[in-house]
Amino acid sequence: MAAHAHTVKRYPGFLGWLWDWLTTVDHKKIGILYLVAGGFFFVIGGIEALFIRLQLIRPLNNFVSEDTFNELITMHGTTMIFLAAMPIIFALMNAIVPLQIGARDVAFPFVNALGFWTFFFGGLLLNIAWLTGEVPDAGWTSYPPLATTAYSSHHGMDYYVLGLQISGIGTLLGGINFMATIINMRAPGMTFMRMPMFTWTSFITSALIVLAFPALTVGLVAMMFDRIFGANFFNVDAGGNIILWEHIFWLFGHPEVYILILPAFGVISEVISTFSRKRLFGYSTMVFATILIAFLGFMVWAHHMFTTGLGPVANALFSIATMAIAVPTGIKVFNWLFTMWGGSIRFTAANLFAIGFIPTFVMGGVTGVMLASAPADFQYHDSYFVVGHFHYTIVGGLVTGLLAGIHYWWPKMFGRMLHEGLGKLTFWFYMIGFHLTFFVQHFLGLLGMPRRVATFLPNQGLDTMNMVSTIGALLMAVGISFFFINIVITSLKPRHATNDPWEDGRTLEWAIPSPAPEYNFKQIPLVRGLDAWWKEKLEGNKEMPPAEPLGPIHMPSPSILPFIMGVGLFISGFGFMYNLVFAVIGIAITLLCMALRSIFDDHGYHIEPDEPKKGEVAA
Amino acid sequence: MSAHDHHAGALPPEPEKATLEGRNKILGFWLFLGAETVLFGTLFSAYLAFRNSVLDGPRPEELFQLPMTFIMTVALLVSSLTSVFAVQAMHRHKTGPMLGWLAVTIALGALFLGMEIYEFNEYVHEGHRFTTSAFSSAFYSLVGFHGAHVAFGILWIGLVILQILKKGLTVVTAPKVYVSAIYWHFIDVVWVFIFTVVYLMGKV
């Protein structure tokens, strides 16, 4: 193997800076790209949510038209789940997992970049729909026949189908990458049962992604074939079956919600443990419970279809299976509580979010058990009760967990601590606003308000609660605004964070400078137990013991090909909608880049151990 | 990346696994095949849901020609065997025979593909088009997707052959051979299921 250590060409000025970000294959930079892009789409999804709530602030409102309302709910759900929540999850996974396992990067840095750019261009394609006036409007679940060309003849649903396919490729690649990384690249001494919980949940989440996303791909391809090429998967008159879409979609869709929440579980385990100064209570049980949740998550999809008419046997089986998931989830909640028990709890902003997660997610979980009961679900399904439930788990659960993780790991990613006071303001406005917005929605559903309604009639007892819900949404917006102000203010401060700024870090990422240097670890560490860094600190060590001698560090080369491949897919998306020639051109560009990547092997470059490192701060 | 040893010219016994990159690529590819299994599994489910929804189009019994399908199956199975021979040659560091077997592999793959294109063409003339019915859409999606995978494999292995000719067999190029061979085995296994579920069951 050729060992030429060429240095990386770095260009000066703004264009050089831009080129650096467009060609990076560094997991730390890719993590930041995911965070920025995810944050951008989160703001778009949030504005869509505000418009929805403003329309519903009073009965028979006409803030937006009925068509626009259906577009808003479709885009809000799709954007938030696929383009905001998942990318921010990937941001944290990218930024932290390689550090936590003592690796220098992920298994496939090039593919990592490719994953980001395909996600980004898929998301861009979807949201460009707003600019064309042809916006998807059949719900994020896109049920046929409403989603077929017979009832949705404009290009809206095509943006959905194509944007998500392209974005989904990115997610799938990310899942494969993290699984391979965690299996093959752990530092010496780090057995599976010595991995931090966030790494464990990232691992299991990645497995879920690898096994669930292909089902979505098939569904989207079938819908695309129906819409663009005249196929008959969902054309009832030609023998098609609309229930098939529901099965395929939810076969993906249910594991998807576990893909969303498991990383948050991982964050909570880390944050609570660190700020209680105690190891995680029941570590092996937590690992086992996470695996069980993931496994059971594949067995319950039809609880989204109780009213479809599958029959009593199917409904009974899926009810029981769904209820079963409550057991490992409950185990996790109690283990968190007992991690704090006997500890020394510090109420940082990050910890406030983690603590706030617990009662909120439990509330979301118990309404989930209520929904699991099929006969009762006949009342709840497709009503605001469900809207309340999934927002409690996804927003009150996942987003709260992500906010905890972002506040916690901000110093490791950026070398600065977010302002604590603003963080606490964010927490209070966001949390109180959240409960105001979504608690009342459970009652709205039970009082007879279906979901996805552009408005509601007066004198049905729904007026006050809808107004309360809208006010809550405005409060949440205020909270999130404080968060963005915090980011801006913090970025103006100098990079003063130490390697272990919370002082109680337990895991390997806190053993290296903040932000992490380009090569992560000067020497790969030797891991001697669970919570490896904490263990070393307790024994009076200031550094991790090395597992290899000092020497030149081999790094993967940056490449513009992932960006170009993303552009190629983006072009092909438009091509499928408007002119098939461009579909072919776009795919050809992508395939050509793949071929180039194969032909021109990357030999990487070397960093010498005593080279001055950009941005390094003394520990 | 860990220190790599520099025995000038001497390849290790399993060259594809000699480097971390190689091991990562092999593992990553197995994981990708896990995803592909779910993908084809879902396509099979859709096909099974629609296998009787023929509308006015020809029924499976009328359409499928088992003799030709049998020849296609043999071609693909043999091509999988030749890819095994190629990897064995690689482990014995015999680049020439390895490339030879790889070439036979893709030749047989091209034969398979050619016959399949001919078969689809026949079907279209018999009134079994992509848009005819739910059955036909599901059939062409499942079998067509597999065919696309074969086509991609032919291009990929072709490119690998060219690369080995240029760069020789090294610890960098060996994983490419190994991974493309695993891919080829996968599409062969999928074909066995297609042959059984679509063609054999379609004749019953």
Place this chain on the structure above:
Amino acid sequence: MNRWHAGKKLALALMFGLIPLLAACGRADLSALNPQGPVAQRQFDVLVVAVGIMTLVVVVVFALLIYVLVRFRRRRGDNSIPEQVEGNHKLEIIWTVIPIILLIILAVPTVGAIGKFAEDYWDDPNAVQVKVTAYQYWWEFEYPQYGITTAQELVVPIGKKIAFELVAGDVKHSFWIPAIGGKMDNNPGLTNRFYLEFPTPGVYRGKCAELCGPSHAYMDFKAKAVDQASFDRWVAAMQGPAVLPEDDNIREAFVSKCLTCHAVGDQGSPIGPNLTGLGSRVTVAGILFNDTPEQEYVIDPAKTEENIKLWLEDTQAVKPGNMMPSAGDLQLTREQIDGIAKYLANYQLDYE
């Protein structure tokens, strides 16, 4: 300041939670929390079991959390490292077994109710059969036992099992009368069967519960439960011959422009909603109410007439995306619109 964090949050949540709780029961014609029939009642009972169990869980978790936050918060100046506890086998078993038991407690009534609600009364001689076909954006109700079809307002006798066959004529819809029972989907190409019972006479509000287009929110329908004698009279009236407008011009316009899609009595076409006895219905187009605020569900024909004109003049303004052309598209004159509206508003069936 920190020790109050969780307490403050909880107090605020409880406060805001109480407001809706107090208003919880809801309208008797609309709320699932105010069940007016045995199916809704049984579903409410399952809900109560679930809420009971879940409240217990929530209270335990909240209590533990508050205790922990107060008791183990870091005191000022305390830099000690707490004892690092690996876990506790006994506790793990407790908080695995107890939830399993709680779930079994919920699973039993769940499975029981699933069985009950799956009973098929379609061929029961004592049941009333109703075929529900859902369209964008209206509901067709066909009674095969009586050979009649109506739309938007389902009339049923009290005390009998009403056996439904649900199907959709275009996209997916879902048939939901919350006060009477849970919903079942209307799928195109596949029929679903379920049943409901209406023990108490009254008008109940029905909602479409599956996104079906821009007017999904306007696809309301009503279910009117009446005593058996009234129901029999209604059926007889529906079976009667068509009552057409008296005035020749209006009748001619009505027959040539309206009966191409609609039907009254034995005349007309089944494409659009059946208009027989429209004047007896609580709403026009499902959401324009014909009653007055003073007397709910008591029909005022003047109001009905006004609503029909509102509808005819611009159907898209009332229900965007619906299939019915407006008066302008049909080239109806002002006189014809007024005449048809008056005729339909006064087309009442005498059965109550």
